[in-house]
Amino acid sequence: MANTSQAGAAIPRMRPSRFRLPPGEAWRENLYGYLFISPWILGFVMFLAGPLLVSLGLMFTEYAGFKKITYVGLANFEELIKFDIRFIGSLRVSAVFAFWTVSLAIIISLAMALLLNQRFKGHTFFRGLFYLPAAVSGVAMTFVWAAMFEKDYGMFNQILRIFDFDRVAWLTSIEWALPSYIIMRLYGVGHYMVIMLAGLQSIPDDLHEAAKVDGANALALFRHVTLPLLSPTIFFLMIVGMIGSLQVFTEGFMLTQGGPARSTLFYVLYLYIVAFTERRFGYASVLAWLLFLIIMGLTLLQFWLARRWVHYESEEA
Amino acid sequence: MVFRELSLPVRLLFYLFLIVAAVSILYPLTWMSYTSLKTNEEVMLSPFGLPTRVSFENIAEAWQTGNFTRLYANSLLIAIVSVVGIITISTTAAYGLARYHFNGNRALFLYFLVGMAVPTQALMVPSFKLMAILDSWAAALHLPVPLLNSPLAVILTYMSWSSLAIIFIRAYFMSIPPELEDAARVDGARELQILRHVMVPLAMPAIATMTIFYFVFFWNDFLWPLIYLHKHTLRTIPLGIMHFEGKYVSLWSLQVAALSLAAWPPIFIYVLFHRRIQRGLTEGALKF
Known part of the structure; x- marks a missing residue:
C-alpha cells in the first residue's frame, strides 16, 4: 500500500x-x-x-437528596446481602420474567420467521404487520393491555368465558400477575422476528441444496443446517432480550407498582422506589451499580460472541 | 422447500394461519382505535363490539380535558431537539472516528462502546442530582437556563445516549470509499465542508434510520420525564396519559380515546417508514 x-x-x-x-x-x-x-x-x-x-x-453514603450526606462505609452492601428481602425478590422476579419472555420470544419468533421465509405472495406485508406492535410500545400500549386483562369485561376473560373456563384475575392475583406481563411483553415479538428472519436469509441457499442432494429431509435440514447456522442470531437475541427484559420499568410502574405481594416488583421498579419514594440515594446507588455490572457482563459476552461469529466486511480488526 | 410446490390445501392452511396470527396481533391496536371512534352509548352497550358509526366526540373531549395541545408540544419539543442534537453529535463523532487516525482512536471507540452497555436506569439518582447542581450553578451565574423542572434536563440526558448512533453511522461512513473526500479536498474543501456536503448526503440512509429510531424511542420514553418534570404544564404525552388514566377511571371511552391520541403518531411513523426501520434493525443486529 x-x-x-x-x-x-x-x-x-x-x-x-x-x-x-x-x-x-x-x-x-x-x-x-x-x-x-x-x-x-x-x-x-x-x-x-x-x-x-x-x-x-x-454507594458508601446515606443520602436523601438534601444537604446532609453521611458516610456509612459498607453498611449499604451489608444490608443488600444480609437483610433485604425485597432485593432478593426483585432479582427473582426479573430473572423469571427475563427467562420466560426471552425463551418464549425466541421460539415464537423462530417459528414465525420460518413461515415468513417462504416465498409466498404478501410475505413483506405480513412481516411489516407482525413488527407493528414492537414499534408502538410504551405507555399507551400498556393501558390497552390493562383493558384486555380487565377482570370482568377484558378480552381475555371474555374468550375464557366462551370456552367455559373460570375467569382469571390477570393482573391482580399473585399467580397470574407476572405471567400477564410476560404475555404483554411477547406482544413485541415482531422485533425478534425481524432479526431472526434476517439471520435466516443470510444462510446461503446452496447449503440447503447440497443437503437435499445428500438426501436430508426437512427436519434433518432444519436441525443440522439451519439451526447451527442460525445460532449466532439466536445468541444475539438471547442476550439483547435479556438486557431488555432486565430493564423493564414502565409497565410495572403503571399497572401494579410491584404488587400483589411484590410478585411483580421488577428490579428497576424496586430501584426507582428505593430512590424516589423512599429517597435512599445511597442504597439505590448500590442497586444501580449491580444492575450496571450485570448488564455490562451480558454486553461484553455479546461482543465476545460477535467477534467469534460475525464477519466484518468493512473492517479487518 | 419451495412454497409454490406445496399442495393447495396446505397453502390455504398456511394463509389461514397467517391471517389468524395477523388478526390477533392487530386486535389490541384496532380495538383501541375503533373504540375511540365510538359514541359513549355504544361503548357502554358493547365495549368490544365494532362501532356502527364513526364519531370524534371522545377524541375531541380527550384532547380538551387532557390538554393534548400542550402534551404534544412538550413531547415534540423534547423529541425534536434531542434527536437533532444527538444526530449532529453522532455524525461528527462518527466521522472523526471513521476517518481520522488520531492517537487513541481505537481505544476511545472501544471505551465509549461501553456507553452502550450502561443501563440508563442505573443513572437516575446521580443524573437527577447532577441537574440540581447544574441548576444552582446556572442560577448563581444568572444564566437563564433552568435545569430543575425543565425540558432541558431531559434533552441533555437523552443527548448523551449517542453510542448506538455513533456505531451505526461510523460503520456506514467506513463503507464509503475515501476517494470522494480526496476529490473534494483537492478542490479545496475544508474538513467540515466535506462532512457537511459530501459525507452527510452519502450517509443519509443511516442518518435517517437513526433519526426515526431515536425519535420513536424518545417519544415513548416514560422514566426520564417522570424523574425530571414535576410540573403539570411540562408533562410529555406518556406522563400526561398516566395522569389522565388515573383521573378518569370510570370514563372508559374517554380513556381509550386518550390512548389513541398517544399511540397514533408512532403508528403513523411506522407505517410511513417501516421498511427503513426494519432494515435498520437487521443491519444493526448484524453489525455488532
Whole structure:
C-alpha cells in the first residue's frame, strides 16, 4: 500500500490505514479527530460517565437528596446481602420474567420467521404487520393491555368465558400477575422476528441444496443446517432480550407498582422506589451499580460472541 | 422447500394461519382505535363490539380535558431537539472516528462502546442530582437556563445516549470509499465542508434510520420525564396519559380515546417508514 502522505503536504489524507503519518501531518490528524469527537466526549463524560462515577461514591453514603450526606462505609452492601428481602425478590422476579419472555420470544419468533421465509405472495406485508406492535410500545400500549386483562369485561376473560373456563384475575392475583406481563411483553415479538428472519436469509441457499442432494429431509435440514447456522442470531437475541427484559420499568410502574405481594416488583421498579419514594440515594446507588455490572457482563459476552461469529466486511480488526 | 410446490390445501392452511396470527396481533391496536371512534352509548352497550358509526366526540373531549395541545408540544419539543442534537453529535463523532487516525482512536471507540452497555436506569439518582447542581450553578451565574423542572434536563440526558448512533453511522461512513473526500479536498474543501456536503448526503440512509429510531424511542420514553418534570404544564404525552388514566377511571371511552391520541403518531411513523426501520434493525443486529 502506498504511503498515505504522498498526495501532498497540504492535504491531510485520512485512511483507516495503520501506517504512521510523517510528524508534520500527525498533528492535523489529531486536531481534526479530536475536534470532531469533542462534543460527543463532552456529553458522554458529563451526563453518562460522570453520573456513573458519582453513584460509585454514593454507594458508601446515606443520602436523601438534601444537604446532609453521611458516610456509612459498607453498611449499604451489608444490608443488600444480609437483610433485604425485597432485593432478593426483585432479582427473582426479573430473572423469571427475563427467562420466560426471552425463551418464549425466541421460539415464537423462530417459528414465525420460518413461515415468513417462504416465498409466498404478501410475505413483506405480513412481516411489516407482525413488527407493528414492537414499534408502538410504551405507555399507551400498556393501558390497552390493562383493558384486555380487565377482570370482568377484558378480552381475555371474555374468550375464557366462551370456552367455559373460570375467569382469571390477570393482573391482580399473585399467580397470574407476572405471567400477564410476560404475555404483554411477547406482544413485541415482531422485533425478534425481524432479526431472526434476517439471520435466516443470510444462510446461503446452496447449503440447503447440497443437503437435499445428500438426501436430508426437512427436519434433518432444519436441525443440522439451519439451526447451527442460525445460532449466532439466536445468541444475539438471547442476550439483547435479556438486557431488555432486565430493564423493564414502565409497565410495572403503571399497572401494579410491584404488587400483589411484590410478585411483580421488577428490579428497576424496586430501584426507582428505593430512590424516589423512599429517597435512599445511597442504597439505590448500590442497586444501580449491580444492575450496571450485570448488564455490562451480558454486553461484553455479546461482543465476545460477535467477534467469534460475525464477519466484518468493512473492517479487518 | 419451495412454497409454490406445496399442495393447495396446505397453502390455504398456511394463509389461514397467517391471517389468524395477523388478526390477533392487530386486535389490541384496532380495538383501541375503533373504540375511540365510538359514541359513549355504544361503548357502554358493547365495549368490544365494532362501532356502527364513526364519531370524534371522545377524541375531541380527550384532547380538551387532557390538554393534548400542550402534551404534544412538550413531547415534540423534547423529541425534536434531542434527536437533532444527538444526530449532529453522532455524525461528527462518527466521522472523526471513521476517518481520522488520531492517537487513541481505537481505544476511545472501544471505551465509549461501553456507553452502550450502561443501563440508563442505573443513572437516575446521580443524573437527577447532577441537574440540581447544574441548576444552582446556572442560577448563581444568572444564566437563564433552568435545569430543575425543565425540558432541558431531559434533552441533555437523552443527548448523551449517542453510542448506538455513533456505531451505526461510523460503520456506514467506513463503507464509503475515501476517494470522494480526496476529490473534494483537492478542490479545496475544508474538513467540515466535506462532512457537511459530501459525507452527510452519502450517509443519509443511516442518518435517517437513526433519526426515526431515536425519535420513536424518545417519544415513548416514560422514566426520564417522570424523574425530571414535576410540573403539570411540562408533562410529555406518556406522563400526561398516566395522569389522565388515573383521573378518569370510570370514563372508559374517554380513556381509550386518550390512548389513541398517544399511540397514533408512532403508528403513523411506522407505517410511513417501516421498511427503513426494519432494515435498520437487521443491519444493526448484524453489525455488532
